[in-house]
Amino acid sequence: MEISEAALTLFESKGVEATTVGEIAQAAGVSQRTFFRYFATKEEAALRDHWAFEAILGAGLDRLDSDVSPRLALEASFAAALTVYSDSSSIACQRLLRVNRIIKKEPTLRAVLARASVARNATLVDAVSKRFDCSELQIRLAVDVSIAVLRAALETWVDRSSTDEAANLPETYSLARTLAYK
The missing domain is CATH 1.10.10.60 (Homeodomain-like)
Known part of the structure; x- marks a missing residue:
């Protein structure tokens, strides 16, 4: 093992x-x-699969579309990265689901992720700053809002997967993006 x-x-x-x-x-x-x-x-x-998830999300940062707003560019990048998790029965998807179920129950793991999120957000702010000529506030808002939408989608997917085997992370993220701006 x-x-x-x-x-x-x-x-x-x-x-x-x-x-x-x-x-x-x-x-x-x-x-x-x-x-x-x-x-x-x-x-x-225990968080290895979560770090892999974040690495997948970060892989597209150097290709952000600078023809749209920073928030839309980040969200499009995240949506593209999440296609890896389209097949709910895949090993990657099942491992991400498993680790997130444990994270949900374990305050210690949530605390580790909260501390790591500071560094992750700084990395995102830096990546977006290099691609967009925007104020620091606009970039920080783009990062924070994009991460909030992603987190809501991830948590909803984890909850739905307990009762619905067909729950799909990319589809849940797409719905979260739509609902976030209604």
């Missing part, structure tokens, strides 16, 4: 606080030393 998978499995059964790095390493069949070569904390190990 890989380290991230072991962390997720243990967090699902015992919770984050009750799980130790030693237990994760043992379940993964590695030493604690090996664990720490890959991850700084047990929380980081």
